[in-house]
Amino acid sequence: MKFAFIFCLLFVSFLVFPQDNNVSLASSNAANGNVQPPPELDNFINSGSVQNAPGQTLSVAEQEESILPFGASLFSHASLNQRRSANNPNYQLAPGDKVSVQLWGAVNQSAVHIVDNQYNLFIPNVGPIKLENTLASDLNGVVSQKIKQVYTDNVNIYVNLLASTPVGVLVSGGVMIPGEYAGTSNDSVLHFLKRAGGIDAARGSYRDVKIIRQGNVVQQVDLYEFLTKGRLASHSFKDGDVVLVSPRGSTITVRSDLGNTMYEFSHDTITGQQMLMLSKPDVSVSHIAVKGVRNRKPMSQYVTREAFSRLVLADGDELLFNEDLRPQVISVELSGSYLGPSYHAVSSSTKLVELLDHVEVNPEQADVSSVYIIRESVKEQQQALLEASLSRLERSVYTAPASSDGEARLRSQEAQLVAQFIERARQIEPVGKVVVSLNGKPANIRLEQSDTVVIPAKSDLVNISGEVMLPQAVVFANDASIDDYVSWAGGFTDRANQDDVVVIHANGATSVIKLSRNGWFSAASDYKLQAGDQVLILPKVDEKLMQSVKDITQIIFQIAVAANVALD
Template structure:
């Protein structure tokens, strides 16, 4: 305003939406008058622009608002909460009906995806022929899909199939993190009866923090064991499942606390101790009593006296020094969880 007259009207929405800003030169004593905010609605949910929006008029349509809120393609319904002359109200409309709905000042909107996908994506890995991805109905069971997966029986260990499932991996990760949290609380809340014991606890705490830091880096595989002695369970598949068909192999993997982790040719006459000896023997940190055998189907055998099969993994767990750490039992349990969930021992 200049000399009490309107010289220029500027709508900043032209700039916000389209980048257009008119050229204007100010003079001394000019006044910039920002008008009072008009009717507004608040938008949240599955939209690209979850903001508060202002109307040009006292009301607007759902279709007009959608141009600015930019709903995602998956949106199926819109919830509306507000007030009218008859009092508070709340409605839940299909998106097509929402376009014709009249919005007023103070309405609150949430855009939802309430139509669940009827098709899920399944991946196949390992030894197989044909496509690696399948789009199937959400109620499909494993046997129904296996009938469409081609394999070479000479190359695929089809009796040791297992599934890698995201929801299981998430649960395994949560259990490991919870165990680590309990371990940290136990160490840092234990009382000390003397200055000497306090110093020992402080050093112990540093080692525990280093251990938990590395342990949290383990990434669980989310294995679902579905096969045993040639029988495969007919479970319902979930979105993102990976059906793993192990390849047939003549090797035994030896890892963990051995001097030279490596793959060795299967020998039906050899024992677990023989394979560990061929891998250079135990390392200085090895726990002779904590040896896991991970079979091709994902099953875990904690009995080192059992027999091995081609494709098995021998995993030697590390030893926790009882002279240094008091929480040996907790640490050993966590090592088991990590070894089983992720097939790794750092």
């Protein structure tokens, strides 16, 4: 019994997790445009699933549910339920139509006449007027000509089609709700398809819709002509006409950032160029992954857009449009003290010194020896490191053991305080500073997209902030010590960390100055500040109340360096 249970588990796991039989990606071939796909496309090419978002992968079933045929929105809009009130000028008159005829002058007569089953309109003293195959636009001329044969002089005539006869049209084939639906003869084929619930996405064709009258196809409609070119041929329906939606033809599925769409084509194959014209991908799409079956074997390629246009695609192929080109031109912003434009479009290989050579500054105002960069990628990295530290602190506090009830209460109070601290810390955004100026000379590093190059203004001040009584800016004094500046700011608060002082320099660099326990300087007592420096006094963590003093202190310093903030 035990072995039978194990065998069942193995059999179920084989069904649920079948082996992947897809062949590996073809080797790179520059002549055919084949290139090595980026790692994030492996899911699409090899496993049959596509990455939807960072950390989230759609299953095959979820992907199929999200794929809609091109043109599916035609039958989702409520306005299609409304019929057009205006008569179609190409409408052919039919039995039951109501026609208003008015005569004035030598003869005064006004009446509404109905077209009989023999397509005749009978007018007293005039007789029957044959209207078979007569268009609505020709009605006035045909009836007036017949009347003038009887009333030859001084008679004015006005003829108007009041209402066309309702018709019943049969809708069948690949629609959601086949059946007979009422409408008017001048309704479009879209109206009757909408009444039938629209085209069945799994079975019906958007490219082959037939209108049949008495067993003969009188018109064939390609809805793609309407979707792509705005062309929809008019048709005058008659009672008993049939709208037949043919079975769905060959299809290709396209996946992109805009969503998943299934396109239908009328032949067994279609070229990549035709597919590009039909799907109209964004100009930023540079590469296309193609997955399908050729000669009963799985096939996959990753090609450039140019090479894709020369490919021949087949029924069932799946495409993934991808932006896989590095930008050749990047935009860089200037901030601080400079002259001229604030944004510069430069080559992706441009370095910092090359840019600065083209930036005009006022040497009396700009501190060109303290240039630094604010970079988005560094900001994201600092944010990730801070979040990792906060998560580690959170785990350590909530999992700390307690040996007694009193210690458990103490740990609970500590956890509440730490939770408040973590919540505030997560709201702080790092600056993303990159220190590039050392010894007064900027390093010639390569610039990145969206970099902000900061040229600080020369300053004669030193800012003192954080845990001091009176945070303020003080005029730089060449012979003054850190202790002097703290005294000018009112001295330390009761919560101040008097052992370590953070100094943020004009070039973005950060220094931590160690002080002695009694407040006097130790080995760093001879440290001299520079004009433009910022002195940041950090808060201390009470060792009597907090178990995680080391972790919290580390995070406070981390925030001070990354965001120039003294978080209490």
